[in-house]
Amino acid sequence: MPKWLEDAVFYEIYPQSFLDANGDGIGDFEGIIRKLDYIRNLGCNALWINPCFDSPFKDAGYDVRDYKKAAPRYGTNDDLKRLFTEAHTRDMRVLLDLVPGHTSEEHPWFIESARAEPKAYRNRYIWSDNWIYWGNSAVRFVAGEAERNGVYVINFFKCQPALNYGFLRPAEPWQLPVDHPDSIATREALKDIMRFWMDAGCDGFRVDMAESLVKNDDENKSGTAALWRDIRAMLDAGYPEAALVSEWSHPDRSLKNGFHMDFLLDHEGGGYRSLVRDCAFDRGGRLTADASYFKKDSTSDITRFLGQYMPWYENTKNDGYISLITGNHDTPRISRNLSPRELALFYGMAFTMPGVPFIYYGDEIGMRYLNLPTKEGGYTRTGSRTPMQWNGGRNLGFSEAPAGELYLPVDSSPDAPTVEAQEKDPDSLLNTVKALLKLRHTEGDLQSKPNLEILSAKKGSRPVVYRRGSFVMGLNPSAEDARITGLPVSNRGTGVFSIGNGSLEKGTCTLGPQSFVVWRV
Numbered sequence: 001m002p003k004w005l006e007d008a009v010f011y012e013i014y015p016q017s018f019l020d021a022n023g024d025g026i027g028d029f030e031g032i033i034r035k036l037d038y039i040r041n042l043g044c045n046a047l048w049i050n051p052c053f054d055s056p057f058k059d060a061g062y063d064v065r066d067y068k069k070a071a072p073r074y075g076t077n078d079d080l081k082r083l084f085t086e087a088h089t090r091d092m093r094v095l096l097d098l099v100p101g102h103t104s105e106e107h108p109w110f111i112e113s114a115r116a117e118p119k120a121y122r123n124r125y126i127w128s129d130n131w132i133y134w135g136n137s138a139v140r141f142v143a144g145e146a147e148r149n150g151v152y153v154i155n156f157f158k159c160q161p162a163l164n165y166g167f168l169r170p171a172e173p174w175q176l177p178v179d180h181p182d183s184i185a186t187r188e189a190l191k192d193i194m195r196f197w198m199d200a201g202c203d204g205f206r207v208d209m210a211e212s213l214v215k216n217d218d219e220n221k222s223g224t225a226a227l228w229r230d231i232r233a234m235l236d237a238g239y240p241e242a243a244l245v246s247e248w249s250h251p252d253r254s255l256k257n258g259f260h261m262d263f264l265l266d267h268e269g270g271g272y273r274s275l276v277r278d279c280a281f282d283r284g285g286r287l288t289a290d291a292s293y294f295k296k297d298s299t300s301d302i303t304r305f306l307g308q309y310m311p312w313y314e315n316t317k318n319d320g321y322i323s324l325i326t327g328n329h330d331t332p333r334i335s336r337n338l339s340p341r342e343l344a345l346f347y348g349m350a351f352t353m354p355g356v357p358f359i360y361y362g363d364e365i366g367m368r369y370l371n372l373p374t375k376e377g378g379y380t381r382t383g384s385r386t387p388m389q390w391n392g393g394r395n396l397g398f399s400e401a402p403a404g405e406l407y408l409p410v411d412s413s414p415d416a417p418t419v420e421a422q423e424k425d426p427d428s429l430l431n432t433v434k435a436l437l438k439l440r441h442t443e444g445d446l447q448s449k450p451n452l453e454i455l456s457a458k459k460g461s462r463p464v465v466y467r468r469g470s471f472v473m474g475l476n477p478s479a480e481d482a483r484i485t486g487l488p489v490s491n492r493g494t495g496v497f498s499i500g501n502g503s504l505e506k507g508t509c510t511l512g513p514q515s516f517v518v519w520r521v
Contacts (some may be wrong), residue, residue, distance in 0.1 A: 002091060002204075002241045004046075007447045008349075009437055010358040011044035014072055015052050016060070016407045017387045018139035018361055020399035025406045027387070027398075029075040033086050038419070042364060042430075043201055043437025048206045050329055051100075052080065052279065056106050058159045059377035060329075060385075062208060063104035067193040077200070084201030088509035095243065100190050101212045102162050103156035105145075110161050114146035114386070123182035124189075125356075126164045126215065129174040137171075149483050150174075154214055157377060160463075163190075165218040170225035178214055178223050187227060192233055198235075204243035210259070211248045221253055227256040228406055229259030239513060240397045243354075245323065248428050251312045255320035261356050263323045264309070266331045272324070274300065276334045280329025287369045290337050290420035293348045294477050296514055300459050312455070313354070317450030321355040328361040333362075341514055344432045344499050345477055348516035351436040352473050354452050362388055363460040364433045365417040375408055386410060391420035421513050432499065437517065445469025446518075454485045465509055472501050472519045476511035484509040 020037045032049070039047065040295040054069040061071065068115055070080045075141050088095050102109055113121040126139070127150035133141055142158050143151040153162040166183030167175040167334040184345060214223030228244075235242045240498030245261035247252040249270070254262040264272040273287065278300065279290035291302045298396030313322060325406045326347065327333050335343060343366055350357050370383040378385055390397030396410045396418060403409065412415070423427035445468050455472070456465040487509050493504030500515025513519065 001241050001320070004241065005243060005356055007441060008046045008093070008243075009044045010046045010048050010095070010281045010323075010356065011042070012328060012358055012360045013038050013052070014050045014327075014385050016387055017389060017398070019390070020401065020406075021399075023400045024073075025399050025401035026073050027407070028073070028081040029070070029083050033083055034087060036086055036092065040090050040092060041216045041434070042359075042360060043441060045091060045441075046095065046203075047087065048095045048358065049097060051097045051099060051208075055398075056104055056159070057376045058104070059157050060375075061161050062099050062377075063102075063106075063157070064099050064108045065104045066108075066197050067103075069455065070172060081200050084203075087111045088182060088201070093243070094201075095204045095206050095245065096197055096202050097208060098161065098194065098205035099208045101209045103158040105159045105161055111229065114152070116147040116149070118148065120299075123164055123180075124186060125161045127151070127174065128172070134222035135172060153215070155209065162215075163211040163213075165215075165227060166213050166223070168218060169216045171216065175216070178227070181459070187230070191231060194231070194235070195238070198239045198242055203241070204245075204260075204363075207259075208247055210246035210254065211250070214271060225253060225257035230402060241303045251316045251320070251322050254462075255316040255322075258447065259320060260467055261321045261323045263325055263328075263358070265328075271305035273303075274304040274360075275340060275363060279337045281336075287337050292337065294342045295336060296339070296342060296477065296479050298477070299462075301459055301461055303318070303459045305458055306454065313450070313452065317354070321448050321451070323358055324350040324353055325358040326361065327360040327384065328358070329360070329385055330381050331384065332380070333360075333367060335366045335370040338343055340366050340429050341499075342477070344429055345475065345514060345516050347429075347433055347436060348499055348518075349475055351433075351440055352446055352468065353416050354450050354468065356448050360384075364430050365389065365415060365419055365422050366429050368411055368413070370409075370411060372408065374466050382408065389416055391418050399474075435497060443471065446470055455487050455489070463509075463511055467521075470520055471496075472504060472509075472521050473510045473512050474504065474515070474517045474519070476500075476502070476513065476515045479513050481513060482509075482511045483510075489521055491521040493521050496520050 018027040053064045054066040055061045060242040107122045109124045113125050131149050139153045141151040155162040168169040217223045244259045246259040246379035249265040252263040258470045275293045278292045279329035292301050319456050372382045375382045385412045387398035422430035451468050453467040463476040465474045487507045497518040498511045502511040502517040504519045
């Protein structure tokens, strides 16, 4: 396990929208470099950069055309290497977004594979043995798009043909087993890509759709799990400080099979959704119902979240880290339904839990979700990918380009939050995030280590109290005062951080409305 993860806090950057340094309306590597000090001062010491490889951008870069070439819109390979170097001089790490399950249909591998008689890469992708397929299969096909007498499997959009890592349980002659030489060749090609960027200075990878590689896998994804254990062995041998975080949201599988971290994601019915996204909107984007735990007027308790989180935590706490996120590029920003105070309370919890937290760019100032037309395959996700709001200047400080040339429009609201304005306000969301992360970095008990103890969390009751080493955290998201008795804490608590107010003495915790307090005991 890389030791640096013990005190890591990640900042996710959607590069198109972070900072445009050359005035073409699109963010770039130089823009990220210029803001490394801002990110470090915020309290984040690691970056996750969304896909930045050469791409036709039909899915915002998740359709890779060349894994070993930086997308020219962001800069060159040398510019990306300089970003690694500049981050390292600030004691920061950088993860790239690895897309192992599919490529763009414009990738040279696929172009060759799709020929009537491919001379190479015949089995780099999954092709049936006829131009039409009538069988039953859990995988999805595209037909009529190639010279080759076959249909091909896709992972996501039509433009994203699935790479062939084999089938755990082959059921057709064209379905290769996982130990077929061509299945192994695909895996080795993935390792080669990873080594290329590790040798260039990258510190690891966030892995897109990490559970999707081996087809016809079993319920436990054992075929895909074995593949990732093999890749982890390669990294441990040659790059022991490299980190892997999976888009899997099943830590009892991912963390036991090669990954150091796994996200809790916004899955239907999941515990993470119950915290901040248990809401509904009408067709016009207006909020119609919200049962999210952190909503002031909600009646929800935290037991739905803990009912999923705690078994995963107990089962994996010696294997790796569960990562709570403020949001990401795939989901509406939670400011869509939560107020700044509700956001601050959620951040209080997220940044004082074990595991490795991730902040999505702009969430630290409460950037809003905008209802926008789709851009580069974003669809409803597009509204969470708008330009970072730095100041009150031209295009909110994102770019000097004319407004019509921006990758996406900036928030045009007169009260659009900006970094510049919030830096001047000691009570702003930005300064709350800074204070929380400073406390986390200062106190080892509040970092990634697995030392969580739930002291009070009852069905039908809004507040929760939990302990980590020498600190007790009390959270009350409701509009009413709360009093919790019978806590196994004999010491009087000394407050070290607070949103709102509260006290802890002789096993009794009191919390004001919408309060989060950290006590040293």
